[in-house]
Amino acid sequence: MISVEQKDKIDPRVRERAMVRVNEIARLPVYRDRPAALVTDLYQLTMMYGYFRAGRHQQRVVFDLFYRNNPSENGYVIAAGLEQVVWYLNQLQFRGEELEYLRSLNMFSDAFIDKLQDFRFTGDVYAVPEGTIVFPNEPLVRVEGPIFEVQLIESALLTFVNHQSLIATKTQRIVDAAATSSGTAGPVIEMGLRRAQNMDASVFGARAAFIGGCVGTSNVLAGQCFDIPVMGTMGHSWIQSFPSELDAFRAYADTFPDNTVLLIDTYDVLKSGIQNAIIVARELEAKGKTLRGVRIDSGDLAYLSKRVRSILDAAGLPYVGITASSDLDEWIIRDLIIQGAAFTAWGVGTRLITSYDTPSLGGVYKLVAHERDGVMHPSIKISENAEKVTNPGKKKVLRFYVDGHASADLIALDDETFNTSEPLELFDPVHTYKRKVIRNYEVENLLVPVFLNGELVYELPTLRQIRQRVENGLSHFSSEILRPVKPHIYHVDLSKKLWELKHHLLHEFRPE
Known part of the structure; x- marks a missing residue:
């Protein structure tokens, strides 16, 4: 206290x-x-x-x-x-x-x-x-x-910290995957509202996704609450509700001439969607506006994106971006980039907002x-x-920096002090023969x-x-x-005093 x-x-x-x-x-x-x-x-x-x-x-x-x-x-x-x-x-x-x-x-x-x-x-x-x-x-x-x-507060604290830490971490993996190749990578937009487990999971998940690196969210309530940029255009139902795909595109461009992104996979990406998008792009240019982008939500994403890019460039529309969606995660994005996919932005939903492969931090x-x-x-x-x-015990967590780089973390008892002018020996709390000496370090509590x-x-x-x-x-x-x-395991060690206390209590309560 x-x-x-x-x-x-x-x-x-x-x-x-x-x-x-x-x-x-x-x-x-x-x-x-x-x-x-x-x-x-x-x-x-x-x-x-x-x-x-x-x-x-x-x-x-x-x-x-x-x-x-x-x-x-x-x-x-x-x-x-x-x-x-x-x-x-x-x-x-x-x-x-x-x-x-x-x-x-x-x-x-x-x-x-x-x-x-x-x-x-x-x-x-x-x-x-x-x-x-x-x-x-x-x-x-x-x-x-x-x-x-x-x-009393155990359950609430765990649900708050577990959930948002999990989603922020998953998001950073996805954002990192989208940044692995210059020229083909692009920003990640969180689009998981409809697949989140409930409203709170969607709103606070969008918050965590922004922490993890997303540039925006489709979730309007999250945008209002946390000042996250809101992004989104149209669904397939918009296009299906018009007499033709071209009518749908024109109506949308007329409604949002400064932010037109067209969904081009409702019927046929190459034979219909991109062709009609080019017509609308020309009409926008005649009004002094530009088509912001097109989105592909199904099919062979790598193949289609490359073909669409080629068609847009040949039409003199190199400025039109291409957004991918369709159950993306870090592995699919990384693979698409390896295949030379031409996407400039990524809309990620289900696998981000639910952390699909690991649904709980634990x-x-x-x-x-x-x-x-x-x-x-x-x-x-x-x-x-x-x-x-x-x-055991009341503890603190210290991070040691050498030449500006995080070198190791130490879990120590709260009353312990360390002299930064002296070398510090750290050892693995399980495999104690693994030891590391650091010198000339700075410490962050x-x-x-x-x-x-x-x-x-x-x-x-x-x-x-x-x-x-x-x-x-x-x-x-x-x-x-x-x-x-298979990331390298970062050093997180126990202080000698904490390690000795732990083993003393182990022997006290579980005598040999």
Whole structure:
């Protein structure tokens, strides 16, 4: 828990700006007037009731939120979802209808329901800023406070961070694939609203996709809420509803003469679609306008795009772009580029918004310290599966830079200090013979204070600032770590003090 003296050192202007920003966010349609206290699993409430009955509800604890494995066989994850966490904790309370529902379950006493009526989050939260490049087992969020509060928020924090981190990471893989070949690559547009699991998944997925590098979204609500450029033209039904394809194209160009992109695969791309698109392009030129592009949504995309490019160029229309859609992902895009496809933009839907190959990040929220007799003691979860053994204690995550390049991360106990003028030996926490010495390094503490004693002290960045953080962060890592296939494993080690504590607790609770 932060001391009063430490809390007083926080610039009150930062707190004021933080509250102004979060209140702006709370007024967005996707957040406004949304009850969230029951966005939790029942077992969180049953445990809270048990703590309350046992008189242990004020016991202070520390939980870490982290994940164990990178999705899609990637080498890293882009942390996202903190804005939603801040909104949730800032307004978290039980409303009348929620309390009445819980009362109707006949599981909880009136005294417990009354306790919930006064619920407010009063704990401390440290988190990595959105857009940070992170790795397995690193705490992305650290929460400290009364167990009554810290237990409740587990489910909500996990769904917010797991989902948006997953989609941001998947998007970056797709965007990276579209940037692998100059001249044939192009911007990626998120178009997954109709295939997302529900409305929230589509809106917050579009937000995460912008963090991951998409230039825009087809999702209008996401555009309104998060100031993401909205993009889109027509569906096949538009063309089918007119007497002819040419009539449909002309009507659309007349309606949107400054932003005409024509869908050319409704009937026949080469014999009909592109021919009619050229007619409309000529008519636009006569009016001093230009055809922005055409889109192909089916068929042999590589073959068709090359033929369409050739036809457009021969018609004196080299400025007309070609957009691809049709269940694209990073592998299909990469393969199309290898085949010499002539696309200048990519519309990606299903496989992005659902992270089709890896639909869940699998983040967890684990108790790592608990108060006993007024003293905080480290806690450990032990499992027959080695990867599920937790790292105990209140921790921080340090990133070491050598000559501007990220060299290694270190998970250390929160009270540890390191002298940057001295060499530092790092070792693999499992294969301890693997050691690495770094010198002349700079250190970044990835966890920053977000809430202290329940008070918001973190000014949420804009979405574009988060996106810029992704780009800056990626620039510090080697291409071997960033590559999409069999990436080099980045060093994430435990400090010697943490490693010794972990093994001491392993022997204490699982004696030989």
